[in-house]
Amino acid sequence: MLRRGSYRVCFPARSQRETSRGRAPIWQPLRGPRTTPHPTLRTFSLPVRAPMKERRSSTTNDGFMTRRKALSQMGIVTVGLAVTPVPGWPAPWFSQDAVVPFTDVPDSFDGLRAGGGLRVAQDLRNLSSWTTPVEDFFKVGHYGYPEVDASTYRLALTGLVRRPMTLTLDQIKSRPRVQRTTVFECSGNSSRIFHGMVGNAEWTGTELIPLLEEAGPLEDTREVHFWAADSGTEEIRGNEYEQNFARSMSMQAIRETNPIVVYEMNGDPLTLEHGFPVRLIVPGWYGVSQVKWMNKIELSADRLMTRFMAKDYVTLMGREVDGGTEWIETSVTRQRPKSAIARVTRSGSNFTIHGVAWSDGTPLDRVEVQVGDGAWRSAELERPDDPTSWTWFTLEIPALPSGEHTLVSRATDSAGRTQPEHLDLKRTRWENNELFYRSIEVA
Template identity: 45%
Template sequence: MIKGSVATAALALSQFPLRSFGLPEPEENEILIPFTDKLPATPNRPMIQWEQLTEWMTPEKDFFAVSHYGPAKVDAEKWNLEVSGLVKHPKTFSLAGIKARKRREITATLECSGNGSSPTFMGAVGNTKWAGTPLGPLLKECGFQKGAIEVAFFGTDEKKEKIKDNEYLQNFGRSLTIADALDDRILLAYEMNGKPLPPEHGFPLRLIVPGWYGVAWVKWLKRIEVLDHRFMGRFMARDYVTIRGEERPDCTIWRETSVTKMNVKSVVARVVRRSDGSLRISGAAWTDGTPLERVELKIDDGSWIETHTDKRNQSKYAWTFWHYDWQHPLSGEHTLVSRATDANGVIQPSADDPRIKLKKTYYEANQQYPRKFSI
């Protein structure tokens, strides 16, 4: 139960989400200016509708969900979590047992690693509050045997996969190094935005790996296995692999890397006309947890302009809203594009940057994305 000032703060956040995070509240009579390059709708699939982005927390109806073997149906009364492999004390936990452990909440942005790969797949990202128990203490209680190097996570969802010339029943699986698995930000989560996980988001338990792409956030979690060798399942070794080229004077070198941490990224979300005639251009930006240094905006062929961003550290793994007020907009057609830069100096690349131009798979599509509108 939330009491006193905490309840008041929670209510204020839900009622005035932009003002609560350092951004001015929308005007009552502001007019939305539609983009002329309107993104095609993806039928029957929840996604962020960028032109409607006014809430820091993503409504459940707009929160994307991806599954590779189809959503699993789990009976919470019969469900349990097995921790096995190279552990000194193998254990099994019921949902009640997981909920009885220390509780922690984290607000984190979840992005599909294919988000931005095409105009029809631009809204597979969302921000919400997750609640559960930290993974690290549970693993330490089980103890690691000598030689252990990785922790693999398996969901209840399953399918037969053809490997070489035979078919084998496989559960969806991903792994983390022991060092990553022990990071205190990682949760075994049973709540999403204050409610039990919806079935499509992994009920009754899912892994939360803030700063990593969604493929690492294993849903319908049923088994944790500690290994003394690298886990090489389909979604680590054969799928969710990015192929990039590096041009050298005499050749191009091609590398395959596993999809892991999110790349620095921003989007232009909406444009509104305000009562004084100015245009407010706003959007969102996110990183892998590295602090966001700045978000810049380019209007047509102009120079990059630094926008206003919320500088308070509300949650290092959550997205940041940004805006720029164009005081004297010119009539006609215009192109907007944003770019984010993190504290390490990593700049969101343009579409013709070699990091994007020489990327031959659709994963990790964090290129700048221009939007067009007319006034």
């Protein structure tokens, strides 16, 4: 258990053993420079307090009521929905309720900022809009943030195609326009950073599949390689090579996810940090697949095995088989089902637990909330039409005894995948969807 105080949250280096054990977030003091830190997000200054582990004041399990049910009984459940065209918590409701602060997150915590002060992740406690504002949406640049000139920008469709194409930004914008509101998180998002590296946004662009069809994939095509403008030097087999960021997807994965070639985020042109002028959005997949500053789409017979495809963003996890442990490395692709409690509000003696949940697009079956050692209770879900958007949940609690309470939520998708309590055998930070505990104190 860490004492209250100032710590720096940092990602372990690639070459270090990376653990994700137990209930407590790994708030660890910075121990000097790391050789290969997480791109861009090297360290964060974050005063933290470890979450509560004791359960001395567990609440009653009875008498819980969802917010919607309670509001429905009051005859006002449609008011909020009338105010906002998309589902979510209407701002007026927020203002009526007092926020109950988390006791394991200091009030002074103001979000996650990179060295230069740039906010690179959102503060979930301030979650108040269905879509994440551009400035709050998490930002990761693997080789920095390249400035691309829109007037000379070209997107190439090349490789195993019958009709190679080169599109200007205007030509991309003149293609059939689609909008999707989807959520994605950095696969390194975890309780260490208050789960701030996640966001839901409205993306506007044109679908990838018709573009590929127009270029005419040749029979040998197995994969599509997405190349970006950002580049850096990598050591490969003892020598240094200039490498552009790239990710690849199989044709099967492309058919399943229906990616978009995107030029607007929340109604405005992409900002520099979010991939101006053009990025890829792969609904339901982790952030690393959402290639920013994308300038080349290459159809290939070969499976791409570059650093960010095959060496980094590889999850190492063990599994118990016949009394032994098998250790398996897999690629970071589709998001695991996950939820996080964002805030708790109080109105009189009633408490409401608010949070967000998401998946890889497999519809969520339920989100359950546990207070102390109490039973898991199903929360009310504010479901979007698009399952690749995030889902908000609320659970009303009529009363809580005084004392400190531990709160936690868990999401389960329709395929039966539930957030695990512990990922004891996961040895990399990627894809951490462990339960996320928060604490409040009732006077």
